[in-house]
Amino acid sequence: MKIVALAGGVGGAKLAHGFAQILPPEDLTVIVNTGDDFEHLGLTICPDLDTVCYTLAGLANSDTGWGRENETWNTISNIEKLGGPNWFRLGDQDFATHIERTRRLKEGKSLSQVTREFCAAWGIKQTVLPMSDSSVRTMVSTDKGELAFQEYFVHRHCEPDVKGFRFEGIEVAQPVPGARDAIKSAQALVICPSNPWVSIDPILRVLKKIDKPVVAVSPIIGGKTVKGPAAKMYAEMGIEPSALAVAEHYHNLLAGFVFDNQDRQLSDNFKKGKILVTDTLMHSPADRARLAMDVLQFVGSL
């Protein structure tokens, strides 16, 4: 069963890794949000893309879910000593990714081409695609003014109240080569448990029309997000944060929606598609594979 997974960072990467454990590599394509990408220290940094790749390659830090395992911090701590910007913590191994990616982009390669090369070097056999080769930059409208995403997310720790989002460059952004073909040959698209506002919406807007069944896994469990500001964003946008709110968010697209067992009662209120209620928390690689299997069976039942 060929699957296209749409993913942001940590949560998306975990479910993508679940699929990677149970599907033949050629049957999995992951399309990754690039709205979080930014230019920092002269480097093009693609946090979601790197989290997905590091996770699939077995290189990710298992404590944080992002960054590299066995990381050292000598470059950033010396930038700090020089009085340079230190708010975005980049490890020494991670710096290699950004330096070499930036070098290849400046040579004229596309982000999807560089990503393909990096995946080959890291031994990733699945297809990982950035959502677009052209720049899309998520801007967060807040009570402190409009902020570039990483400024909001990392530098200001998601503290400002969110009023809305703007995706700079999204009108002209096209899916990368191979994305439409992957969708065409897929049985379904799976929206991973990533932030609907800033991880999935940009991908959906770039992909535009999707002629396949879409199944989404809730990133909100018991009204809270496992990681990241999705629940806080819902509340600040005037919507009670819940798995149901996420299902409503995607309802025009959905063939099915996956609730966590904690939200079983809530799931009764969702009438716009089929539902699966299961354990969606992914503590271990085995949890990821189990949830991926549940989702595949759900897709098969649609």
Added chain:
Amino acid sequence: MKIVALAGGVGGAKLAHGFAQILPPEDLTVIVNTGDDFEHLGLTICPDLDTVCYTLAGLANSDTGWGRENETWNTISNIEKLGGPNWFRLGDQDFATHIERTRRLKEGKSLSQVTREFCAAWGIKQTVLPMSDSSVRTMVSTDKGELAFQEYFVHRHCEPDVKGFRFEGIEVAQPVPGARDAIKSAQALVICPSNPWVSIDPILRVLKKIDKPVVAVSPIIGGKTVKGPAAKMYAEMGIEPSALAVAEHYHNLLAGFVFDNQDRQLSDNFKKGKILVTDTLMHSPADRARLAMDVLQFVGSL
């Protein structure tokens, strides 16, 4: 006694550190070659400037003379794993210097301004000046064609036969702010034991006329260089490599020349200036201070 030292990399840095040990900080200005600078991995790398600064700050690797002590190599080894250029070995701490310098240069700061800021951050109280704020790039004419300096020096290990040198941008390069004033108030200029062809000549060409006594310390001892390709270059340019050849190289400028004890007999043949014969090898920081003291006394005697 105010001194301006002209320096390339390791040898120059050592004698500069000798002066730094015995002179009040405000009495020492080091003007450093930037012809070795190059753009690599999207970064502006200034090898001589960094070697001088790391040495004065006590951060230099005491085995190699260049790079940082207690260095790690996680970034470059991961660039290597990605298939990126690995021939120029940059350590993780060292990367911080290049990343942060490049960022500040792109902000519009001059190299001398960035160097001043870095010196302050590293606790260097002496004045370290790049020879120019505009780009000078040493090109080496060889039997394998013209090569950018680091391509010749590091990538090809100085193997091609040298035919000559070209300093791209030298015609328009001006000394940085403060350089002429430092020379004006100095009692003498000291040419450190650096490569005459590629470390000192570019500085001299940028400074143009020098109205002060100049004393040079030979980088060649017993016909050999302590480090680097100076002797090999002399031979390939058809000149027998010797301290005397170096003295002849500078003879229009020189008030005095410093020979090593090993070249005592050779020194009798130098008639174009005063001479000092002493131990010029600098194995330890104490050696550096002793040689610096010898040179200062020699300057005082002129």
